[in-house]
Amino acid sequence: MSDLIEGFLGKSIDGKKSRLPAKLDYIQSATGLFLGLFMWGHMFFVSTILISKDAMLAVTRFFEGSMFLKEPQPVIVSFVVAFVFIIFIVHAGLGMRKFPINFRQFQVYKTHMKMMKHSDTTLWFVQAITGFIMFFLGSAHLYMMMTKASEIGPYASSDRMWSDFMWPFYLILLLAVEFHGSIGLYRLCVKWGWFEGKNSKETRAKLVKVKWAITAFFLALGILTLAAYMKIGYEHRNHVGERYMGAIEYNIAIDRKVEA
Ligand code: HEM
Numbered sequence: 500m501s502d503l504i505e506g507f508l509g510k511s512i513d514g515k516k517s518r519l520p521a522k523l524d525y526i527q528s529a530t531g532l533f534l535g536l537f538m539w540g541h542m543f544f545v546s547t548i549l550i551s552k553d554a555m556l557a558v559t560r561f562f563e564g565s566m567f568l569k570e571p572q573p574v575i576v577s578f579v580v581a582f583v584f585i586i587f588i589v590h591a592g593l594g595m596r597k598f599p600i601n602f603r604q605f606q607v608y609k610t611h612m613k614m615m616k617h618s619d620t621t622l623w624f625v626q627a628i629t630g631f632i633m634f635f636l637g638s639a640h641l642y643m644m645m646t647k648a649s650e651i652g653p654y655a656s657s658d659r660m661w662s663d664f665m666w667p668f669y670l671i672l673l674l675a676v677e678f679h680g681s682i683g684l685y686r687l688c689v690k691w692g693w694f695e696g697k698n699s700k701e702t703r704a705k706l707v708k709v710k711w712a713i714t715a716f717f718l719a720l721g722i723l724t725l726a727a728y729m730k731i732g733y734e735h736r737n738h739v740g741e742r743y744m745g746a747i748e749y750n751i752a753i754d755r756k757v758e759a
Contacts, residue, residue, distance in 0.1 A: 523593055528687055530590035535684045537583060538676060542717055546724040552653035552731070556745040559652050570751065573648035580645040587637060594630050618707070619689070622682050629679035636672040653743040654735055661732025662739045666725060673721040677714055685710040 505511050544562075547554040562579065563571035599605040612620050644651065650659070660666045688694055688706055696702045735741070742748070 523596070527590060527593040528691065530586050530593070531683050532687060533586055534583075534590055535680045535687075538680050539717070542720055542724075546720050548653060548656075548727045548731070549723060552743055553745050555653045555656075556743060556748075560745075563648075573651070576648035576651065577645050580641055580648065584638075584641045584645060587641060591630070591634055591637075594627075598627060598631075619686075622686070626679055626682045626686070629675040629682075632671065632675040633679060636668060636675065639668075640672060653731065654738075654741060655743075657728045657730075657732035657735055658739045659732075660725070660728040662736055666729050669725055670722075673718070673725065677718045677721060681710050681714040681717070684713075 505517060510516055544558050545555075547558050560571050562576050563573050564575050565571055599608050608624075612624060650656075660669065685706055689703060694702060694706065744752070
């Protein structure tokens, strides 16, 4: 009954407003922070291909439990991806609440943005658009990584980029992620007052500079990484499906031969 009254009036029987919107805002911030920091780690792991194929293979095998298990188990990666996917869905679902839901709302927002000419209001718009793009591309990437965790590696990933023609997909996803992530982390700092010094205007100006530096750094790293996968994929185009044999694979193959 009390739910019904609150549903009609927007207030509970004792005249209080629901705390749910504030709780949802908090969850959105927490999941956003997790995903933003996760992406920094992700970009460093994926970019190990710039060091060498063996370096990327070592990272892949590490996530497959090579430290504790005799043979790599990609299913561990599937579970990790499933966990990240759940956080991603929760974050996207909560983000949707803020989207304009009809043309009128969109018109009001656009006019507001033009009149204010305030960079943070414009940033929100960029975040909404990049978030919308990631809805589709991020979900497809995560589903692929979850169900095909055994197809991650120096050659498998490069074949996907070049021979499966996934590089345009990753290029768009990369642009969306890097803008969305750094704007998101900047907005979190402003919203919750992190790193706020005595002069909030000065802090905000500094944060904007750091935000741009982070975007430029990860975009440059991401584009170089993408180019490296494309180059390897191109050189490997006549051997699609063949896996890269690192020292670990080589030893497993030798062990099997000896056992046989
Ligand atoms: C645990 C979860 C994840 C895993 C295991 C993973 C794994 C990978 C791998 C192996 C690649 C190299 C390309 C390939 O093999 O297809 C890659 C690239 C990429 N991933 Fe993820 N990923 C995860 C989550 C995410 C999320 C949540 C996003 C953003 C929504 C994302 C965005 C990207 C982008 C933009 C690239 C291209 C990077 C570049 O070329 O510089 N990934 N990921």
